[in-house]
Amino acid sequence: MDKIVITGGNSLEGEIPIAGAKNAALPAFAATLLCPGEFRLSSVPDLVDINTTVSLLKEFGAVISKSLPNVYTVNTEKLSDVVASYDLVRTMRASVLVLGPLLARSGKAKISLPGGCAIGERPINLHLKGFEALGAKIKLEHGYVNAETPDGLHGAKIVFDIVTVTGTANVMMAATAAKGETVLENCAREPELVFLAKMLNKMGADIKGAGTHRIIINGGSELKPVDIGIMPDRVEAGTFLAAAAITGGHLKLTGCAPRDMEVVTEKLKETGCEISEGDDWVEIKGPKRPLPVDIETAPHPGFPTDMQAQLMAVMSIADGPSVITETIFENRYMHVAEMRRMGADITLKDKNAFVRGKISIYGASVMATDLRASASLVVAGLVADGITELRRVYHLDRGYQRIEEKLQKVGADIKRVSG
Numbered sequence: 001m002d003k004i005v006i007t008g009g010n011s012l013e014g015e016i017p018i019a020g021a022k023n024a025a026l027p028a029f030a031a032t033l034l035c036p037g038e039f040r041l042s043s044v045p046d047l048v049d050i051n052t053t054v055s056l057l058k059e060f061g062a063v064i065s066k067s068l069p070n071v072y073t074v075n076t077e078k079l080s081d082v083v084a085s086y087d088l089v090r091t092m093r094a095s096v097l098v099l100g101p102l103l104a105r106s107g108k109a110k111i112s113l114p115g116g117c118a119i120g121e122r123p124i125n126l127h128l129k130g131f132e133a134l135g136a137k138i139k140l141e142h143g144y145v146n147a148e149t150p151d152g153l154h155g156a157k158i159v160f161d162i163v164t165v166t167g168t169a170n171v172m173m174a175a176t177a178a179k180g181e182t183v184l185e186n187c188a189r190e191p192e193l194v195f196l197a198k199m200l201n202k203m204g205a206d207i208k209g210a211g212t213h214r215i216i217i218n219g220g221s222e223l224k225p226v227d228i229g230i231m232p233d234r235v236e237a238g239t240f241l242a243a244a245a246i247t248g249g250h251l252k253l254t255g256c257a258p259r260d261m262e263v264v265t266e267k268l269k270e271t272g273c274e275i276s277e278g279d280d281w282v283e284i285k286g287p288k289r290p291l292p293v294d295i296e297t298a299p300h301p302g303f304p305t306d307m308q309a310q311l312m313a314v315m316s317i318a319d320g321p322s323v324i325t326e327t328i329f330e331n332r333y334m335h336v337a338e339m340r341r342m343g344a345d346i347t348l349k350d351k352n353a354f355v356r357g358k359i360s361i362y363g364a365s366v367m368a369t370d371l372r373a374s375a376s377l378v379v380a381g382l383v384a385d386g387i388t389e390l391r392r393v394y395h396l397d398r399g400y401q402r403i404e405e406k407l408q409k410v411g412a413d414i415k416r417v418s419g
């Protein structure tokens with residue numbers, strides 16, 4: 001199995017182009033199931049999760065080809081099946097995003113119920129409650145969700161008990177086929193949802209309010225395929241900002257969307273980073289040693305849980321103590337034990353991580369059980385004394401397009417070793 005080997009201590013300098021966002025591309029692929037025809041998706045990141053989505057859509061009968069790097073043609077003229085198997089869903093929870101579009105188009109869908117996940121229990125009860133309010137009949141049998149719409153879908157008022165990103169996306173997609181008006185309350189406000197609504201509106205849907213707590217969908221319009229470019233990945237960009245902050249580096253990130261990452265750049269400014277930005281670029285100069293900052297994760301526009309681990313790596317060498325509070329997922333501290341093996345001084349109590357910044361940390365063999373935890377160990381490895389070997393690289397490959405090549409180009413001593 002591949003591993004990433006990093007010799008820490010190099011300061012980073014140069015430009016990094018930012019890829020399309022994984023969490024915008026996954027719902028965009030799912031949305032192609034909503035109507036027959038040929039879609040063109042560009043700026044699609046080169047990730048294992050995208051390959052999994054492509055396999056999933058092919059199981060339903062979609063014909064998919066990659067015409068250029070990062071450009072996919074997805075033909076959903078004919079759907080042959082509406083079953084998403086356990087084998088695919090267990091490798092990627094976001095597979096659940098096909099449920100809304102399949103119900104909307106075919107009136108039925110059967111997908112494996114995603115099990116628990118390394119970062120938390122992550123149920124999908126709110127997705128299902130939303131579909132039921134729209135008129136779907138749902139049965140949970142033998143580890144599968146069986147959903148049908150015997151009388152079609154109709155508009156409804158739905159209040160999400162908890163803010164859920166893919167739950168909002170899934171129900172919003174189903175509601176495009178529901179007759180009449182659907183009002184979704186307590187919606188997630190993530191930029192990726194605004195992007196999805198933009199794509200659906202381009203397809204002919206009538207969706208207002210994406211990016212606010214209330215989304216209103218006037219369902220039933222005929223949809224048509226579109227040609228769309230995926231928005232930039234704010235978490236990939238944020239990870240490179242953390243890499244600059246921890247190494248005292250100087251990076252310019254291009255093709256990104258600084259307005260979607262303000263909460264992260266503001267926090268990094270508090271650590272002493274100098275940051276300037278334009279519409280689609282951001283430049284960062286890391287401090288000699290970061291100042292400590294407290295962080296509490298929250299749904300957008302709060303501090304993203306997907307950046308918590310990377311900022312914890314920065315705090316591990318901060319000039320003082322900090323407190324990090326994870327409020328979204330109950331088990332998103334899998335990186336802490338590994339960072340401790342690199343000499344970090346971190347104590348966990350309930351939702352809080354108490355980080356006492358040290359003047360330096362050291363390299364070690366580490367591994368992680370989820371994507372962002374793996375990314376945080378790469379960030380830590382860039383500053384650690386000596387060599388860090390990161391195993392289970394497949395987690396990284398799910399969400400970062402060749403992270404080691406991008407970091408090599410700006411001066412990091414990092415390589416992938418096979419075997």
Ligand code: EPU
Pocket residue numbers: 022023026094120121122123124125126127128162163164165166167188304305306328329330371372399
């Ligand atoms: N929740 C429920 N019931 C539901 C749905 C969610 O209780 O039906 C709970 C979850 O257990 C969690 C909270 O609500 O405690 C929020 O979860 P959410 O549904 O918002 O998460 P998600 O949609 O499954 C997406 C991203 C995650 C990201 C979270 C939070 C995608 C494909 N995934 O997950 O991305 O961490 O939102 O922002 O968009 C990642 O990229 O590494 C990643 C995990």
